[in-house]
Amino acid sequence: MKTIMTNRKSNILVVDDTPASLKLLSDLLKAEGYEVRSAINGELAIESAIRNPPELMLLDILMPVMGGFEVCRRLKAHPATCQVPVIFVSALSETDEKVQGFALGAVDFVTKPYQRDELLARVRTHLEIVNLRDHLEELVEERNSELRKSQEMLQASLQDSMLANTHLRTLVQTIPDLIWLKDPDGVYLACNRQFERLYGALEADIIGKTDYDFVTQELADFFRRNDHRAASANKVCANEEWLSFADNGYRGLFETLKSPMLDQNGKLIGVLGIARDISERKLAEAKIQRHMHLYAALSQGNKIIAHCTDEAELFLRICRAAVELGGMKMAWIGLIDAAQAKIRPVASFGKGAEILERLEISLDPDSPFGNSPTSMAIRQESPVWCQDFMNDPFTAPWREEGARAGWAASASLPLRRNGVVTGAFILYADEINAFDDAARDLLIEMSMDINLALDNFSRALAQKQAEAEIERLAFYDPLTNLPNRRLLYDRLKQAIANNARSGNHVAALFIDLDNFKTLNDTRGHTIGDLLLIEVACRLETCLREGDTVARLGGDEFVVILNGLDEDPTHAASQAKTVGNKILSTASQPYQLSGYQHHCSASMGIGLFRHAETTTEEILKCIDTALYQAKRGGRNSLSFYDPAMQATLEIRAALENDLRQALEENQFQLYYQMQVNQIGQILGAEVLIRWLHPQRGLVSPLEFIELAEETGQILPIGKWVIETACAQLKTWENQHRFANLQLAVNVSAPQFHQNDFVEHIRHTLQHYRLNPERLKLELTESLVLDDIEDTITKMQQLREIGVRFSMDDFGTGYSSLYYLTKLPIDQLKIDQSFVQNIGITQNDGVIVQTIIGMANNLGIESLAEGVETEEQRAFLEQHGCNFYQGYLFSRPLPLNQFEERFIAANTEQSAASHVSTGIN
Numbered sequence: 060m061k062t063i064m065t066n067r068k069s070n071i072l073v074v075d076d077t078p079a080s081l082k083l084l085s086d087l088l089k090a091e092g093y094e095v096r097s098a099i100n101g102e103l104a105i106e107s108a109i110r111n112p113p114e115l116m117l118l119d120i121l122m123p124v125m126g127g128f129e130v131c132r133r134l135k136a137h138p139a140t141c142q143v144p145v146i147f148v149s150a151l152s153e154t155d156e157k158v159q160g161f162a163l164g165a166v167d168f169v170t171k172p173y174q175r176d177e178l179l180a181r182v183r184t185h186l187e188i189v190n191l192r193d194h195l196e197e198l199v200e201e202r203n204s205e206l207r208k209s210q211e212m213l214q215a216s217l218q219d220s221m222l223a224n225t226h227l228r229t230l231v232q233t234i235p236d237l238i239w240l241k242d243p244d245g246v247y248l249a250c251n252r253q254f255e256r257l258y259g260a261l262e263a264d265i266i267g268k269t270d271y272d273f274v275t276q277e278l279a280d281f282f283r284r285n286d287h288r289a290a291s292a293n294k295v296c297a298n299e300e301w302l303s304f305a306d307n308g309y310r311g312l313f314e315t316l317k318s319p320m321l322d323q324n325g326k327l328i329g330v331l332g333i334a335r336d337i338s339e340r341k342l343a344e345a346k347i348q349r350h351m352h353l354y355a356a357l358s359q360g361n362k363i364i365a366h367c368t369d370e371a372e373l374f375l376r377i378c379r380a381a382v383e384l385g386g387m388k389m390a391w392i393g394l395i396d397a398a399q400a401k402i403r404p405v406a407s408f409g410k411g412a413e414i415l416e417r418l419e420i421s422l423d424p425d426s427p428f429g430n431s432p433t434s435m436a437i438r439q440e441s442p443v444w445c446q447d448f449m450n451d452p453f454t455a456p457w458r459e460e461g462a463r464a465g466w467a468a469s470a471s472l473p474l475r476r477n478g479v480v481t482g483a484f485i486l487y488a489d490e491i492n493a494f495d496d497a498a499r500d501l502l503i504e505m506s507m508d509i510n511l512a513l514d515n516f517s518r519a520l521a522q523k524q525a526e527a528e529i530e531r532l533a534f535y536d537p538l539t540n541l542p543n544r545r546l547l548y549d550r551l552k553q554a555i556a557n558n559a560r561s562g563n564h565v566a567a568l569f570i571d572l573d574n575f576k577t578l579n580d581t582r583g584h585t586i587g588d589l590l591l592i593e594v595a596c597r598l599e600t601c602l603r604e605g606d607t608v609a610r611l612g613g614d615e616f617v618v619i620l621n622g623l624d625e626d627p628t629h630a631a632s633q634a635k636t637v638g639n640k641i642l643s644t645a646s647q648p649y650q651l652s653g654y655q656h657h658c659s660a661s662m663g664i665g666l667f668r669h670a671e672t673t674t675e676e677i678l679k680c681i682d683t684a685l686y687q688a689k690r691g692g693r694n695s696l697s698f699y700d701p702a703m704q705a706t707l708e709i710r711a712a713l714e715n716d717l718r719q720a721l722e723e724n725q726f727q728l729y730y731q732m733q734v735n736q737i738g739q740i741l742g743a744e745v746l747i748r749w750l751h752p753q754r755g756l757v758s759p760l761e762f763i764e765l766a767e768e769t770g771q772i773l774p775i776g777k778w779v780i781e782t783a784c785a786q787l788k789t790w791e792n793q794h795r796f797a798n799l800q801l802a803v804n805v806s807a808p809q810f811h812q813n814d815f816v817e818h819i820r821h822t823l824q825h826y827r828l829n830p831e832r833l834k835l836e837l838t839e840s841l842v843l844d845d846i847e848d849t850i851t852k853m854q855q856l857r858e859i860g861v862r863f864s865m866d867d868f869g870t871g872y873s874s875l876y877y878l879t880k881l882p883i884d885q886l887k888i889d890q891s892f893v894q895n896i897g898i899t900q901n902d903g904v905i906v907q908t909i910i911g912m913a914n915n916l917g918i919e920s921l922a923e924g925v926e927t928e929e930q931r932a933f934l935e936q937h938g939c940n941f942y943q944g945y946l947f948s949r950p951l952p953l954n955q956f957e958e959r960f961i962a963a964n965t966e967q968s969a970a971s972h973v974s975t976g977i978n
């Protein structure tokens with residue numbers, strides 16, 4: 060209990076209009092230790108009390124202006140003073156007056172004159188009462204304040220609880236998850252709004268029912284099993300389940316948590332279920348997973364690219380990474396097949412890869428298979444994403460296969476090599492819309508990495524090719540790709556060394572094409588090159604592995620045959636067999652850019668086995684043998700003969716001299732008469748002679764071929780024609796020679812010169828010569844070299860009157876076909892047949908046949924090389940019209956020919972005189 064006694068001095072206001080009374084009372088109270096204020100009238104008393112309310116007032120009643128009752132009334136009416144206890148101290152002592160005073164709120168009444176002790180006792184008592192009252196009031200106030208506080212707290216707690224309840228309700232209703240409560244029997248106790256959507260019913264209609272009232276038995280069983288699981292495990296159990304909503308048909312994957320609910324005693328009172336839609340999260344997770352996979356594939360791709368040196372391996376491993384790490388169903392790489400305007404698969408991996416074999420993807424937009432996503436990606440040079448493979452209008456032709464393989468989406472990314480689109484990287488996913496922005500970025504990066512690798516491959520390939528090319532140029536002939544001279548030397552050295560050890564022979568075959576120069580000069584180098592390429596191929600087909608064929612240059616090839624027999628005879632026979640095979644193969648007709656060419660080859664062979672033989676020596680030997688073969692007639696082979704070496708050296712010197720012969724006027728024409736059946740000289744064949752300053756008269760047999768090979772035949776041939784024409788002109792002006800004709804030999808290179816016709820025409824015009832007196836002798840091989848060119852030129856010359864004789868007839872192809880096509884005037888039966896008349900029956904028959912052929916075609920026949928009367932008689936007997944040969948005359952210098960002609964004419968005219976009787 061709080062003490063009511065205080066040490067403080069109580070504050071008392073004393074009011075009395077009598078100053079003495081006022082002082083007496085004040086002093087009395089002061090003496091008791093009170094703090095005393097005094098007021099001399101009612102107004103001052105009120106003012107003082109209101110300003111500073113006293114704890115007790117001693118108030119006189121009878122005062123002028125305002126009596127004590129009025130003062131008391133006013134004080135009780137004022138809020139500041141209404142509580143101040145008032146003790147009337149008055150001379151009035153009537154009960155009524157006291158009653159009035161108490162009615163006005165006084166607490167006591169002391170009658171004057173008062174007893175000091177009584178007054179003080181009353182003052183003390185009232186002051187105590189005041190104290191008690193104040194204390195009580197304080198206690199009451201304290202209590203009230205506590206009550207107020209607890210009321211406020213109660214109020215606040217009530218409000219909190221109401222708010223919490225509202226929040227809880229709002230929370231449960233607002234939460235996007237499905238929430239429900241079931242009792243242990245599976246009967247619903249409560250659910251939220253989301254759950255109402257699931258069953259399409261209000262909570263009120265759900266409560267009291269079970270899952271069996273809303274879903275299939277199977278699904279309800281499933282739910283029950285999970286309820287039981289949570290209940291028996293006595294802990295939260297989670298599971299994933301697909302739920303379909305009754306309100307809008309939405310179906311999604313939910314993660315469901317089931318918590319057992321227990322009462323205070325731990326008894327199961329139900330199961331709380333919360334289901335959260337995790338479809339989007341799952342999709343997002345799947346997406347991230349896909350990206351992670353693709354990222355892994357990309358990283359793996361980078362590793363593969365860093366390590367792979369082979370393009371095919373790279374493609375396969377990239378496809379494999381896209382499937383195994385990138386989560387793709389299938390991946391493949393196709394390259395553009397420009398010739399067929401198609402995409403050719405070169406690598407694939409994954410499900411459905413086998414389909415590619417029968418898959419047709421065209422690049423032609425007009426083709427039914429030309430608008431696939433891949434075709435478009437390649438044409439547009441940018442990726443094409445097909446997010447719904449089975450419903451994309453452009454995938455129709457491939458949908459059936461795609462369905463079998465489970466393709467739901469596809470990506471086609473163009474691949475570039477050095478910036479040029481050369482193919483595509485194609486991937487199939489088993490999900491629609493599998494290629495979102497992030498997946499696209501990763502795949503684009505992957506394709507760019509492949510491009511980078513392709514660029515690197517190209518660079519490496521180019522480098523390799525450049526190195527190979529450098530080696531090829533150093534060791535191989537660029538035209539035929541055969542080993543060149545340098546490599547041949549190496550191989551020869553090696554072959555000699557190897558075979559010397561084993562005791563075997565090595566054969567070196569030097570092959571030279573006959574008349575190659577003519578082909579080159581007449582048909583041009585391009586055709587010549589084609590022939591060389593073809594010959595190189597054919598040579599390779601004749602050899603075994605381990606043998607070598609090399610091109611030395613021009614039309615010269617060398618073959619090395621290894622491991623021939625130890626016995627030289629046997630080895631020679633082996634070499635000869637291969638040599639003949641080569642010659643036979645080389646002489647088959649060639650198709651050179653639509654032009655058919657016949658050609659033959661000559662071959663020189665040498666056999667070696669001594670380690671000390673040098674390559675230079677070998678080449679020199681086989682070169683000699685080759686020359687020998689050529690001398691012996693083309694299209695033949697010859698083994699090395701040391702005696703030939705000397706001849707070759709002479710030939711080299713001759714070649715040198717030949718260059719100056721024309722300039723130094725060393726050539727001369729000889730004339731060999733041609734006669735008819737009655738021995739009349741009709742003309743002559745002009746035959747060139749070389750009056751060599753040191754060697755004397757050189758036969759054309761020794762230098763014509765050389766001149767042909769070196770090209771000297773062109774100026775020499777021109778000189779012969781011009782000299783012959785000049786001679787004809789001279790004769791034209793001399794009556795007795797005026798009718799003579801001259802036959803001029805024309806070489807193949809000469810005839811096939813572009814300006815040959817023009818040259819003849821010009822020469823005839825120059826000498827104003829009758830063209831019929833000029834007869835050009837062409838050989839069969841010349842004609843067949845280039846039959847079209849020959850026909851054209853012969854016809855052009857025939858039109859101006861020039862005549863033609865087919866020289867050496869019977870030694871070549873003797874084709875009846877070309878005889879009918881060419882404007883030939885004369886067949887010249889080769890002397891080899893003529894000279895065998897009477898010796899071999901065959902040649903006699905051939906001669907007869909040629910004459911018969913000529914007669915049938917209305918062509919003259921002239922037999923050359925007639926040496927005996929028997930031959931002449933035989934020829935005459937079988938209808939040959941004209942003859943030439945030693946029987947009549949050898950080729951003669953001009954003056955001798957003219958003398959012989961004059962003499963013969965003189966004889967003939969004498970004979971005709973005798974026969975006609977003229978003298």
Ligand SMILES: Nc1nc2c(ncn2[C@@H]2O[C@H](COP(=O)(O)O[C@H]3[C@@H](O)[C@H](n4cnc5c(=O)[nH]c(N)nc54)O[C@@H]3COP(=O)(O)O)[C@@H](O)[C@H]2O)c(=O)[nH]1
Pocket residue numbers: 731744745746747748758759760763776779804805806866867890923924925926943944945946950
């Ligand atoms: N392109 C040119 N070729 C020419 C020219 N001059 C000659 N030749 C060719 O040279 C080859 C050899 O000629 P040649 O040594 O003059 O021999 C000719 C005659 O002398 C020879 N002949 C003539 N009659 C007989 C004979 O009875 N017996 C015999 N053993 N030889 C004889 O025949 C050669 C003539 O041959 P052909 O030309 O086939 O009529 C020779 O191939 C010449 O063609 C020239 O200017 N240009």
